[in-house]
Amino acid sequence: MSDIDVLVIGSGIAGLSAAIAARQAGAESVIIAEAAGGIGGASRLSSGLIVGAGTAMQATAGIADSAELMFRDYMNANQWGLDGGVTRRLAAESGPTIDWLVSLGAEFHPTPVSGGYETQPRCAVAIDEGQGLIDALARAARNLDIDVALGQRVDRLLVKDGVVVGAAVGDDELSASAVIIASGGFGSNPEKIAEFYPSLAKAGDWLWYVGEDGSHGDAIDLGQQVGARITGHDTGCSMLAPGFTRSHETYLPGWLVIVDPDGQRFIAENAHYSALDRQAVLRGGRFFVLFDSQALDPEAAKATPFYAGGSKAYPGRTERTSPNWNPDILREMVAAGRIPFADSIAELAVAVGVPDDQLEATIAEYNEGAQAGLDRMGKYPEFLRPLEKSPFYAAEIRLSEIVITGTGLQIDPEARVLDALGCPIPGLFAAGEATGGVIWPFYPSSGSSLGHGAAFGRVAGTNAAARSIAGA
Numbered sequence: 001m002s003d004i005d006v007l008v009i010g011s012g013i014a015g016l017s018a019a020i021a022a023r024q025a026g027a028e029s030v031i032i033a034e035a036a037g038g039i040g041g042a043s044r045l046s047s048g049l050i051v052g053a054g055t056a057m058q059a060t061a062g063i064a065d066s067a068e069l070m071f072r073d074y075m076n077a078n079q080w081g082l083d084g085g086v087t088r089r090l091a092a093e094s095g096p097t098i099d100w101l102v103s104l105g106a107e108f109h110p111t112p113v114s115g116g117y118e119t120q121p122r123c124a125v126a127i128d129e130g131q132g133l134i135d136a137l138a139r140a141a142r143n144l145d146i147d148v149a150l151g152q153r154v155d156r157l158l159v160k161d162g163v164v165v166g167a168a169v170g171d172d173e174l175s176a177s178a179v180i181i182a183s184g185g186f187g188s189n190p191e192k193i194a195e196f197y198p199s200l201a202k203a204g205d206w207l208w209y210v211g212e213d214g215s216h217g218d219a220i221d222l223g224q225q226v227g228a229r230i231t232g233h234d235t236g237c238s239m240l241a242p243g244f245t246r247s248h249e250t251y252l253p254g255w256l257v258i259v260d261p262d263g264q265r266f267i268a269e270n271a272h273y274s275a276l277d278r279q280a281v282l283r284g285g286r287f288f289v290l291f292d293s294q295a296l297d298p299e300a301a302k303a304t305p306f307y308a309g310g311s312k313a314y315p316g317r318t319e320r321t322s323p324n325w326n327p328d329i330l331r332e333m334v335a336a337g338r339i340p341f342a343d344s345i346a347e348l349a350v351a352v353g354v355p356d357d358q359l360e361a362t363i364a365e366y367n368e369g370a371q372a373g374l375d376r377m378g379k380y381p382e383f384l385r386p387l388e389k390s391p392f393y394a395a396e397i398r399l400s401e402i403v404i405t406g407t408g409l410q411i412d413p414e415a416r417v418l419d420a421l422g423c424p425i426p427g428l429f430a431a432g433e434a435t436g437g438v439i440w441p442f443y444p445s446s447g448s449s450l451g452h453g454a455a456f457g458r459v460a461g462t463n464a465a466a467r468s469i470a471g472a
């Protein structure tokens with residue numbers, strides 16, 4: 001006989017969703033162990049965009065979407081390299097999960113938005129962002145008598161005859177019919193980044209994580225104790241940043257011109273951040289942003305729009321401003337010697353160690369396209385501003401701001417944790433950023449991480465409850 005029915009490790013969106021679903025599915029005693037002193041993890045800090053296909057909200061807004069469309073979008077974005085069964089389950093659960101969140105009291109702006117390159121707008125936008133979602137889930141958990149034990153960092157799984165039968169914090173052991181690992185990612189753990197996310201480790205001392213200190217990657221350690229398969233190596237969602245400030249900047253201003261160390265452009269700079277991220281990983285993670293004196297002149301800078309889709313990206317948001325690429329910061333960084341400059345593109349190339357003939361050719365072609373309003377790389381015409389007023393500047397950027405880590409426990413469509421042979425480990429489930437490979441390597445759209453956290457949290461909680469009811 002176990003002490004409790006279901007033990008959930010972590011109180012972010014995945015853990016809270018799992019615990020609530022377990023109670024709703026008939027588990028009588030559910031406890032969440034939370035390492036931090038408060039509820040919510042990285043989920044609480046998030047922007048609150050969450051993916052769901054076929055939601056009531058979409059139907060009201062006249063958006064014809066379906067699980068099948070989402071399945072195809074996710075598979076296509078990842079060149080059909082995802083686990084099809086897991087993706088199909090995620091797509092099927094995503095819409096009902098948003099409706100379920102609404103039923104629990106989560107509030108959303110009425111019209112879903114597009115979170116990237118998906119075929120239909122399917123990103124629900126939470127009022128009060130991630131904190132709004134967590135507050136609603138925490139209230140629902142309280143109403144269902146789910147205990148959240150704060151300051152309890154689980155360090156050990158209890159195993160009997162190959163079955164996970166509980167977990168421990170130091171000498172304190174708690175037995176449970178099922179354990180759900182929802183302890184988030186490893187963005188705050190430099191050793192784990194070096195081992196599991198080497199493309200980001202390359203950023204050196206520029207590297208930083210925008211999420212919670214509690215993202216230690218304990219899921220990997222706990223899983224390894226019981227022979228779990230770790231998957232999703234070197235994946236995640238990260239941003240290109242100049243290292244001027246440690247401010248979260250999701251979208252780069254469209255007018256920037258980015259070149260690689262060979263002096264070549266490789267992407268339309270107004271691309272979605274997941275596309276910039278992926279291309280940056282494939283090309284070594286270190287680049288230069290080029291601009292001319294117009295970027296430092298407040299009046300001239302205003303003449304070119306900063307972002308696609310207007311200055312407000314999502315409903316309920318304040319005006320978007322760039323914490324890095326504004327005239328004040330740029331002038332400060334030039335004065336501090338952080339941004340090399342020169343009177344000609346060729347001299348600038350020498351200053352930053354890029355082949356001068358290539359950089360001259362790249363900028364000449366860019367300028368020609370900008371003057372004609374047609375960019376070879378497909379940048380939107382409104383962002384095309386020729387580099388023609390010296391001095392010219394080149395700021396180094398690196399893939400250096402981690403938002404989500406993608407390596408973790410491999411799960412099956414029932415959110416069961418798999419062992420090295422791909423077989424479910426009895427009694428053990430996982431959801432959210434603790435898992436690996438579910439939506440990677442190409443982050444399919446904004447909202448995908450909260451989306452899979454909540455959806456597989458529900459699946460894990462429901463299945464964990466079934467185990468306890470069956471008397472496991």
Ligand SMILES: Cc1cc2nc3c(=O)[nH]c(=O)nc-3n(C[C@H](O)[C@H](O)[C@H](O)COP(=O)(O)OP(=O)(O)OC[C@H]3O[C@@H](n4cnc5c(N)ncnc54)[C@H](O)[C@@H]3O)c2cc1C
Binds near residue numbers: 153403
């Ligand atoms: C600034 C920012 C904005 C973002 N915006 C979005 C967005 O709009 N949409 C989107 O989809 N994604 C977004 N993300 C990503 C998303 O927030 C996370 O991937 C997601 O919230 C992870 O949820 P989770 O429940 O798996 O983990 P978390 O929310 O991180 O929760 C894990 C919890 O487990 C606890 N824990 C860790 N180890 C242990 C242990 N051993 N024992 C007990 N407890 C433990 C942690 O303290 C934490 O509270 C954003 C991330 C950041 C940082």
